[in-house]
Amino acid sequence: MSSEIVDVHAEGEGHGEHETMTRKKIWNVFFVLLGITTVEFIIALYLVPKGIMPGHIANPVYIVLTLFKAFYIVAYFMHLKFEKMGLVLAIIVPILFIIGLILVLTNESHHWIDLRG
Amino acid sequence: MSVAVSQIDEVKSTPWSGGRSPFNVEYGKMMMWFFLLSDAFTFSSLLISYGSLRFSMAAWPGADKVFQSVPGLIEHGAPLVFVGMMTFILIMSSVTMVLAVEAGHRNSKKEVVMWMIFTIIGGFMFLGCQALEWNHLHSEGFWWSAIPQSKEVLQEFFKSGIPYTDQVTSAHAFANLFFTITGFHGFHVFTGVIINIIITVNVLMGTYEKRGSYLMVEKVGLYWHFVDLVWVFVFTFFYLV
Numbered sequence: 001m002s003s004e005i006v007d008v009h010a011e012g013e014g015h016g017e018h019e020t021m022t023r024k025k026i027w028n029v030f031f032v033l034l035g036i037t038t039v040e041f042i043i044a045l046y047l048v049p050k051g052i053m054p055g056h057i058a059n060p061v062y063i064v065l066t067l068f069k070a071f072y073i074v075a076y077f078m079h080l081k082f083e084k085m086g087l088v089l090a091i092i093v094p095i096l097f098i099i100g101l102i103l104v105l106t107n108e109s110h111h112w113i114d115l116r117g
Numbered sequence: 118m119s120v121a122v123s124q125i126d127e128v129k130s131t132p133w134s135g136g137r138s139p140f141n142v143e144y145g146k147m148m149m150w151f152f153l154l155s156d157a158f159t160f161s162s163l164l165i166s167y168g169s170l171r172f173s174m175a176a177w178p179g180a181d182k183v184f185q186s187v188p189g190l191i192e193h194g195a196p197l198v199f200v201g202m203m204t205f206i207l208i209m210s211s212v213t214m215v216l217a218v219e220a221g222h223r224n225s226k227k228e229v230v231m232w233m234i235f236t237i238i239g240g241f242m243f244l245g246c247q248a249l250e251w252n253h254l255h256s257e258g259f260w261w262s263a264i265p266q267s268k269e270v271l272q273e274f275f276k277s278g279i280p281y282t283d284q285v286t287s288a289h290a291f292a293n294l295f296f297t298i299t300g301f302h303g304f305h306v307f308t309g310v311i312i313n314i315i316i317t318v319n320v321l322m323g324t325y326e327k328r329g330s331y332l333m334v335e336k337v338g339l340y341w342h343f344v345d346l347v348w349v350f351v352f353t354f355f356y357l358v
Contacts, residue, residue, distance in 0.1 A: 021215070021219060023216065026215050026219065027212070030209075034205075037208070040357060041201060044181065044197060045197060049181070059357075062358055066349055069349050070346055070349060073346050074342075074346065076215075077212075077215050077342045078343075083142060084132075084139070084140045084141050084142070086132070086140050087140040087142060087150065090151075090154075091150060095154075098158065101161070102161070102164075102168065105165050105168065105169045106168045109168065109172040110173070112169070113173055
């Protein structure tokens with residue numbers, strides 16, 4: 001009972017879960033990020049100027065690719081993927097609201113053109 | 118049943134019964150996460166206002182026209198090259214930061230110091246690049262509440278056929294937003310570099326070795342990754358979209 005001391009620190013650090021982010025995996029994620037960024041540059045410097053991809057397709061593509069990069073950074077570099085679901089949701093759900101706000105306001109702003117004098 | 122005397126280190130049954138962190142994470146780390154969430158809201162509001170202003174205008178300076186140079190090396194014709202370098206530098210510094218954290222898990226003090234120093238160098242390089250970019254734009258006539266005076270210079274940044282008044286309005290908005298948002302981000306990079314320096318000094322002094330944990334490196338690592346993350350979004354919104 002009282003003699004059972006729970007070492008809260010050891011639990012808090014969770015040495016086991018951290019082992020999942022090895023050096024190999026770190027470099028893997030780096031190459032994924034590099035790859036996604038390269039694709040974005042190819043679109044921006046080649047596909048769009050040459051007219052192969054129209055601007056209104058390229059923009060959502062950029063945003064989706066950026067969200068992928070964000071996911072990789074948050075999940076692996078910031079380790080959120082390996083945390084308890086409670087913390088994951090506490091961070092992710094508000095971010096989903098932010099993304100919702102981005103979409104709503106970008107859409108809304110198209111109507112503002114008509115309002116301008 | 119528990120004894121009459123309260124045992125704060127008694128094993129409780131569920132994560133939320135008290136006496137432990139329900140997220141199984143140290144207090145400082147959780148607080149860093151929530152601080153970063155609040156900072157994400159701040160940056161999001163800036164970027165959302167950029168997006169909504171921009172798409173509410175008939176015209177907008179083309180990023181590939183404004184950002185044509187590598188300051189000090191190439192004056193024109195190298196669209197997005199410089200910002201590509203900046204993005205690469207910052208992502209690299211994020212990688213070195215993760216490697217520092219990983220070395221901390223193995224309690225390898227020397228490696229932690231090495232990777233932290235690389236991260237700090239990356240941070241300074243990014244700041245230097247951002248300063249060069251600012252200086253270049255400023256020399257062209259852009260600043261808070263300022264745009265290039267000459268009509269010909271301004272026309273370069275737009276597609277043909279845009280009325281001059283539209284160019285002026287949008288160029289003003291562009292300049293204000295650019296310097297404000299990249300400035301706010303650069304401020305975060307700067308404070309991040311300072312914090313990284315302080316932590317590196319602590320590592321060198323053996324503070325965390327004595328403590329038995331390099332968790333502090335992990336916590337400042339979270340801040341650094343956040344800075345990188347924000348840049349990824351700023352880069353997308355200003356330079357790509």
